[in-house]
Amino acid sequence: MRTILQVVPALNSGGVERTTIEIAEALTRAGDVALAASAGGRLEPDLAAAGGELVRMALDSKNPLTIWANAGKIAALARARGVALIHARSRAPGWSAYWAAKRLKLPFVTTYHGIYNAKTPLKRWYNSVMAKGDIVIANSHYTRAHVMETYALAPERVVAIPRGVDLRIFDPDAVSGERVAALKAAWRIGEEIVLLLPARLTRWKGQALAIEAAARAFGERKFTLVLVGEGREDYRAELEALAQRLGVAANVRLPGHVVDMAAAYKLADIALTPSLEPEAFGRAAAEAQAMGVPVIAANHGGFTETIIHRETGLLAAAGDVEALKDAILTLEALGAEARAGMGNAAKARARELYSLSALQRETLRVYDRLLGAVTK
Numbered sequence: 001m002r003t004i005l006q007v008v009p010a011l012n013s014g015g016v017e018r019t020t021i022e023i024a025e026a027l028t029r030a031g032d033v034a035l036a037a038s039a040g041g042r043l044e045p046d047l048a049a050a051g052g053e054l055v056r057m058a059l060d061s062k063n064p065l066t067i068w069a070n071a072g073k074i075a076a077l078a079r080a081r082g083v084a085l086i087h088a089r090s091r092a093p094g095w096s097a098y099w100a101a102k103r104l105k106l107p108f109v110t111t112y113h114g115i116y117n118a119k120t121p122l123k124r125w126y127n128s129v130m131a132k133g134d135i136v137i138a139n140s141h142y143t144r145a146h147v148m149e150t151y152a153l154a155p156e157r158v159v160a161i162p163r164g165v166d167l168r169i170f171d172p173d174a175v176s177g178e179r180v181a182a183l184k185a186a187w188r189i190g191e192e193i194v195l196l197l198p199a200r201l202t203r204w205k206g207q208a209l210a211i212e213a214a215a216r217a218f219g220e221r222k223f224t225l226v227l228v229g230e231g232r233e234d235y236r237a238e239l240e241a242l243a244q245r246l247g248v249a250a251n252v253r254l255p256g257h258v259v260d261m262a263a264a265y266k267l268a269d270i271a272l273t274p275s276l277e278p279e280a281f282g283r284a285a286a287e288a289q290a291m292g293v294p295v296i297a298a299n300h301g302g303f304t305e306t307i308i309h310r311e312t313g314l315l316a317a318a319g320d321v322e323a324l325k326d327a328i329l330t331l332e333a334l335g336a337e338a339r340a341g342m343g344n345a346a347k348a349r350a351r352e353l354y355s356l357s358a359l360q361r362e363t364l365r366v367y368d369r370l371l372g373a374v375t376k
Contacts, residue, residue: 004367016111070096175291179262239252
């Protein structure tokens with residue numbers, strides 16, 4: 001039995017947090033002890049249900065003094081609990097975890113979850129901790145190439161493990177009509193075409209672009225655009241004002257955090273992931289495809305891996321409202337039957353390449369590689 005410590009800022013929402021819980025589940029199933037140092041958050045019950053144990057620390061702080069103090073706290077925790085390996089998933093707590101691992105001479109793993117902006121030497125240094133792992137896990141082949149080029153790392157130190165989709169949850173056959181009907185009623189959706197954009201409400205995710213493209217695509221025709229996700233209230237207000245100005249306020253829904261995302265995907269005709277900046281992977285696109293929903297994504301970053309243009313979805317020029325409008329109209333014109341065929345191709349590919357079980361298995365193999373064990 002090994003004790004593995006994952007280090008993450010908080011446990012509220014997002015791919016970093018979900019992956020932390022998913023690896024805790026795999027460790028517990030393997031008979032290991034799964035610790036997660038974090039400031040905690042909404043997903044604490046999910047971590048506990050997965051068999052993980054939360055150790056509460058102020059790891060969501062970027063204050064340099066707090067980061068340094070957290071290094072001592074992580075080292076003390078690792079000594080007290082006999083931690084065999086530390087796995088960092090974010091930059092600020094990553095520095096604390098790195099210094100603690102060095103102090104105790106413990107194996108150190110990092111996961112490069114995003115393509116971080118690095119416009120200044122200080123920011124490049126701050127980002128560099130995510131390349132200091134004895135093994136660096138990249139969440140796509142696109143990210144792996146970026147990490148090796150940016151930090152001149154040997155190929156054997158960087159392992160591509162795509163984010164995993166829980167196919168037990170994101171299975172269209174497992175979602176009842178009652179669950180879909182409940183969301184349709186809550187969101188006041190009738191028989192019109194439904195576009196779904198699942199992402200945090202933050203500017204670079206492209207929600208404003210989606211509103212404008214949908215307004216141009218449909219004009220006065222009926223449609224519903226659902227922007228699922230939480231974010232800053234000022235940006236939410238901006239989006240509502242934009243929809244009002246374009247005359248489509250009655251067509252746009254901003255429901256905030258949605259628990260039943262599988263049902264949300266199932267009621268959608270088209271999923272949108274029009275990120276303005278390259279996504280390292282783009283988990284929402286993989287989840288939508290696993291649910292058999294064709295995706296229109298920005299033509300950059302990890303989406304160029306996860307989506308096969310004109311086979312499992314469409315790629316549109318990033319940040320181009322006309323290109324996104326044209327892609328929406330193209331999928332609308334295909335009709336329900338042809339969209340379903342594209343969705344089925346997407347589902348088959350997602351189930352083959354992006355399963356949660358593959359993510360869990362390959363991550364535990366990374367731990368084994370450093371600890372000299374063998375995953376069954």
